[in-house]
Amino acid sequence: MRQPGVLSRLADRLRRWRDGLIADPGFQARATAFPLTRGIANRQGAALYDLVAGFVYSQVLLACVELDLFRRLRAGPLDAQTLARGTPLDAERMARLAQAAAALDLMRVRPGGRYGLGPLGAALLGAPGVEEMVRHHPMFYRDLADPLALFTAPRDSTEIARFWSYVGERGVGHEDAAAYSRLMAASQAMVAAETLAVHPMRDVSVLMDVGGGEGAFLSAALRATPGLRGIVFDLPPVVARARAAMDLAGLSDRTRVAGGSFLEDPLPDGADAVSLVRVLYDHDTPSVRRILAACLAALPPGGRLILSEPMSGGDHPTRAGDAYFGLYTAAMTSGQPRSAETHIALLREAGFSEARLLSARQPFITRVIVARRPAR
Numbered sequence: 558m559r560q561p562g563v564l565s566r567l568a569d570r571l572r573r574w575r576d577g578l579i580a581d582p583g584f585q586a587r588a589t590a591f592p593l594t595r596g597i598a599n600r601q602g603a604a605l606y607d608l609v610a611g612f613v614y615s616q617v618l619l620a621c622v623e624l625d626l627f628r629r630l631r632a633g634p635l636d637a638q639t640l641a642r643g644t645p646l647d648a649e650r651m652a653r654l655a656q657a658a659a660a661l662d663l664m665r666v667r668p669g670g671r672y673g674l675g676p677l678g679a680a681l682l683g684a685p686g687v688e689e690m691v692r693h694h695p696m697f698y699r700d701l702a703d704p705l706a707l708f709t710a711p712r713d714s715t716e717i718a719r720f721w722s723y724v725g726e727r728g729v730g731h732e733d734a735a736a737y738s739r740l741m742a743a744s745q746a747m748v749a750a751e752t753l754a755v756h757p758m759r760d761v762s763v764l765m766d767v768g769g770g771e772g773a774f775l776s777a778a779l780r781a782t783p784g785l786r787g788i789v790f791d792l793p794p795v796v797a798r799a800r801a802a803m804d805l806a807g808l809s810d811r812t813r814v815a816g817g818s819f820l821e822d823p824l825p826d827g828a829d830a831v832s833l834v835r836v837l838y839d840h841d842t843p844s845v846r847r848i849l850a851a852c853l854a855a856l857p858p859g860g861r862l863i864l865s866e867p868m869s870g871g872d873h874p875t876r877a878g879d880a881y882f883g884l885y886t887a888a889m890t891s892g893q894p895r896s897a898e899t900h901i902a903l904l905r906e907a908g909f910s911e912a913r914l915l916s917a918r919q920p921f922i923t924r925v926i927v928a929r930r931p932a933r
């Protein structure tokens with residue numbers, strides 16, 4: 558390993574000195590008292606406060622979602638008495654919840670003791686899938702109640718792992734498939750919009766969406782791209798639902814549906830592009846290698862692989878990629894978010910070329926990498 562240079566050693570010493578100061582209660586008190594440093598001290602203090610309180614904020618959001626308050630406020634502000642009607646809360650407790658929601662920008666206090674939508678409550682109404690994610694979080698939070706146990710949880714011992722019961726090689730029953738596919742499809746709209754915005758499918762003839770669930774991503778791609786045809790590949794009980802969904806969307810004449818396991822079966826051929834949307838982060842690296850090998854084998858020379866999922870920021874960790882999905886995949890007891898650099902290395906090792914990360918519009922929703930099967 559290369560030794561750090563003089564500048565990097567100096568920067569390390571400066572950082573240690575700065576961290577020592579910040580960790581000193583006396584320094585914190587002086588920085589808060591001194592008008593020129595008060596702003597910085599308060600920003601750090603407030604950021605730490607938010608981390609300490611985080612779960613409470615999330616539960617305020619969950620209470621609002623469960624009582625469907627944002628939808629009820631869509632038509633205009635209401636007082637706590639009216640808002641409490643039809644809920645188990647009395648007016649006084651509803652006001653307490655609404656005050657908390659207003660502090661978090663989910664609601665706004667309006668004149669006359671009424672509460673209206675806040676910017677984040679309104680954004681939630683326009684971001685399909687977010688509510689469904691919020692509603693499934695109690696399950697994740699039960700696994701998170703002991704975060705240290707979470708990191709060492711035996712395979713499939715957590716609630717989240719049992720819910721997403723398809724991962725691994727033991728297959729899935731029809732009821733499980735219905736529950737997870739619904740949640741997956743609900744969050745897919747945002748992922749599809751971001752993926753297709755950064756990588757339109759204009760020059761693709763046949764797109765095969767591998768691990769394509771109910772076909773939500775393929776449907777979005779087909780709707781956005783006249784002339785495009787597609788294949789959805791997933792486990793047999795899942796593709797049964799994909800077939801019905803494509804019929805319902807009126808897209809079955811442009812779609813072929815194929816069932817099988819990408820860990821065991823060859824993928825159908827006939828596609829000049831393959832997409833893997835939120836598939837690899839569910840799996841451990843040996844399975845990822847098998848999936849990439851299967852995709853390469855299914856593509857013609859020059860064919861394209863489009864990889865879209867939340868990614869680790871690597872040396873620049875991100876809240877979505879490293880904090881949320883790092884722990885989410887820990888709760889799954891398999892898989893992990895990988896950085897763009899790690900994906901690109903795995904793609905090269907599998908035989909792909911020209912792998913590159915595309916720039917994102919909403920990186921907290923997904924990141925996209927494109928690679929090619931070499932032309933010869």
Ligand SMILES: CC(C)=CCC/C(C)=C/CC/C(C)=C/C=C/C(C)=C/C=C/C=C(C)/C=C/C=C(C)/C=C/C=C(C)/C=C/CC(C)(C)O
Pocket residue numbers: 680683684687690721744747835838839885886889922
């Ligand atoms: C109009 C005026 C006056 C001003 C305009 C000002 C302006 C520009 C306002 C912006 C308003 C606006 C357009 C806001 C948009 C907000 C959006 C789009 C918010 C989107 C939020 C998305 C979120 C929070 C997504 C969360 C997704 C999650 C948590 C997904 C989780 C997925 C999981 C857990 C999947 C697990 C699958 C497994 C099993 C691991 O593979």
Ligand SMILES: C[S@@+](CC[C@H](N)C(=O)[O-])C[C@H]1O[C@@H](n2cnc3c(N)ncnc32)[C@H](O)[C@@H]1O
Pocket residue numbers: 723724725741742745748767768769770771773774790791792795817818819820833834835836839
């Ligand atoms: C996290 S979901 C993503 C679904 C969809 N691409 C999306 O983004 O909404 C992972 C998908 O991979 C599928 N899958 C898991 N193991 C599989 C396997 N061995 N063979 C084929 N598909 C599999 C699951 O059924 C599921 O639909």
